[in-house]
Amino acid sequence: MFNELDDATARGRLLTCLDVPRWADDVLAGRPYDDLDQVEARMVAAAATITDDELERALARHPRIGERADAARHDAGHSTREQAGVDGDDEDVAARLAAGNRAYEARFDRVFIIRAAGRDAHEVLDELGRRLGNGDGAERAETLDQLTQIALLRAREVLG
Template sequence: MTSRSTPGLSWFNSAGDDAARAALHEMCAATAWGSALLARRPYPDAARLFAVSDEATAALTDDGLDEAMAGHPPIGRPRPGDPTSAREQRGMADADEALKAEMLELNLAYQEKFGHVFLICATGRSAEDMRDAVRSRLENDRQREREIVRQELAKINRIRLGRFVEQEPAGETAGADAPQKGAPTP
């Protein structure tokens, strides 16, 4: 990311708190993360925004991580009509039915063990990669898994922020002062 100002970053720096908070919530459901990013506006460039995002993700409490994970659908089951989850989980779309069924079983086992969805930065990963990752991570203890979840969330947030800062704002009129819905996603 360059140090130049981008359309989405310019919008974010000047938007009202409610509109900016709503845009951030589309990227990450953790309230503390969004509040931390809002508190440090304006950003001179995307690199600084990414750094603050990384700091805010690292500072999330267990409740904050839970809140963030609640905003993510299980791997293999993107939210209907949600271009974000469909785009991020593209690697599962062409998986055969046996692999999809296995992934469902693994997701359920993971959720039973850890109490939350299996979170992975799915962008660019194949269905087999995600299956292998959940298999491997089922062997982790709770503390190790929380560390990995935090790392994966930071990657997801960076990808989503990257798309967001590059997009054109929808406009300045009432109801259209936020970037276009669905645009800030990988």
């Protein structure tokens, strides 16, 4: 269980969930936890205070949706599993995702992030299109929410 891990190991596992050192330290400071639900509640609360610089750092660990993860730069194992339902081998889907990614990056100056686990390519494309219409503040909030959802999924893998 998470409580029994030494600090360095626990911190390392948390950083694979969300690469924000202050966030990981905040979650660590809450130990011991009674169960994973308490850990997740602390993770959500700590994520709510992520700064723009921390958000940028965290996003750098994620590949563009529909692209293969670069093991040196991204959490490749997690990203590959999470994006399994997004078929980047379908040429039409790949072209639409690439165009959507470019439009999103031009609009918001950051990579489009979405919890892809459990979604197919069409759902991702629909969300991408919808979110392109968001204002800056609303989209920052959605980006942070999606990163938090991804962190919670990863935590169930690495902390459970």
